[in-house]
Amino acid sequence: MMEENISSLRVASDLGNLEVIRKFVEQGAKESGLSEDGVSGLRLAVDEACANIIMHGYRELSGDIEITITAGADQIQVALEDWAPSFNPLKRASGRDFDKPLDQRALGGMGVFLIRDNTDSAEYQLRDDGGNRLILTCLLQPRVAD
Amino acid sequence: MGEINIRVSQMEGRVPVSVLHVSGDIDAGNHQQLDDKAAEIIDAGAHHIILDLTETSYMSSAGFRSMHKIHVALQATDSESASLKLLKPSDEIRRLMKTIGFDVYISTYDDLTEAVNSF
Numbered sequence: 001m002m003e004e005n006i007s008s009l010r011v012a013s014d015l016g017n018l019e020v021i022r023k024f025v026e027q028g029a030k031e032s033g034l035s036e037d038g039v040s041g042l043r044l045a046v047d048e049a050c051a052n053i054i055m056h057g058y059r060e061l062s063g064d065i066e067i068t069i070t071a072g073a074d075q076i077q078v079a080l081e082d083w084a085p086s087f088n089p090l091k092r093a094s095g096r097d098f099d100k101p102l103d104q105r106a107l108g109g110m111g112v113f114l115i116r117d118n119t120d121s122a123e124y125q126l127r128d129d130g131g132n133r134l135i136l137t138c139l140l141q142p143r144v145a146d
Numbered sequence: 147m148g149e150i151n152i153r154v155s156q157m158e159g160r161v162p163v164s165v166l167h168v169s170g171d172i173d174a175g176n177h178q179q180l181d182d183k184a185a186e187i188i189d190a191g192a193h194h195i196i197l198d199l200t201e202t203s204y205m206s207s208a209g210f211r212s213m214h215k216i217h218v219a220l221q222a223t224d225s226e227s228a229s230l231k232l233l234k235p236s237d238e239i240r241r242l243m244k245t246i247g248f249d250v251y252i253s254t255y256d257d258l259t260e261a262v263n264s265f
């Protein structure tokens with residue numbers, strides 16, 4: 001079995017913590033060997049997912065979000081776990097009316113679009129203990145042999 | 147933590163231009179500051195707005211929604227030339243502008259004078 005590097009961060013569900021979350025993901029993604037664009041993309045996807053969990057999962061409730069990064073040889077996975085009522089952010093409509101003039105667009109689903117666009121897979125799981133788990137995965141580019 | 151600073155300056159080109167200089171990364175936690183400041187200057191009569199992103203490297207969808215809001219508010223004014231333009235967005239923000247098709251409607255400039263004279 002390939003060696004995996006695991007790190008995690010637990011923060012309160014508060015939009016003011018998005019910056020801390022982005023920095024944590026950026027560092028983990030860089031260390032995993034993800035490309036520069038891949039790092040930016042994953043950081044954005046996690047930010048969008050966490051913003052959704054805070055605003056639409058927890059709403060006014062207080063609670064935590066735990067972010068666990070698992071970096072392996074060929075992929076990096078970010079698991080977002082929360083203890084909010086059942087909420088699947090991926091089920092929110094994914095706004096794809098990007099060919100419409102700007103003033104005719106509904107922009108509600110842009111975050112979900114950006115989560116999917118910047119990851120290789122996004123999967124929601126309802127945990128046995130009632131919490132939510134969202135797993136975002138990015139594949140690492142195969143390294144070119146010397 | 148997560149705060150942005152916004153400063154407004156006035157420039158004179160062919161028309162009066164308001165520049166919103168944002169410093170800091172724009173996300174769901176702070177975009178309201180941008181919404182409020184933009185609404186304030188549009189209410190006060192600003193029709194030609196430059197969003198200066200020289201000191202902003204990152205923007206989530208919340209920032210793009212703010213941009214959308216400003217664009218729509220300017221379209222609703224009685225000035226035909228009312229519009230929003232961007233100054234020096236980061237490579238990442240430029241890439242996202244393209245991905246979500248904002249680049250067709252909101253022009254981007256690397257030089258403030260050029261941006262001011264483009265209205």
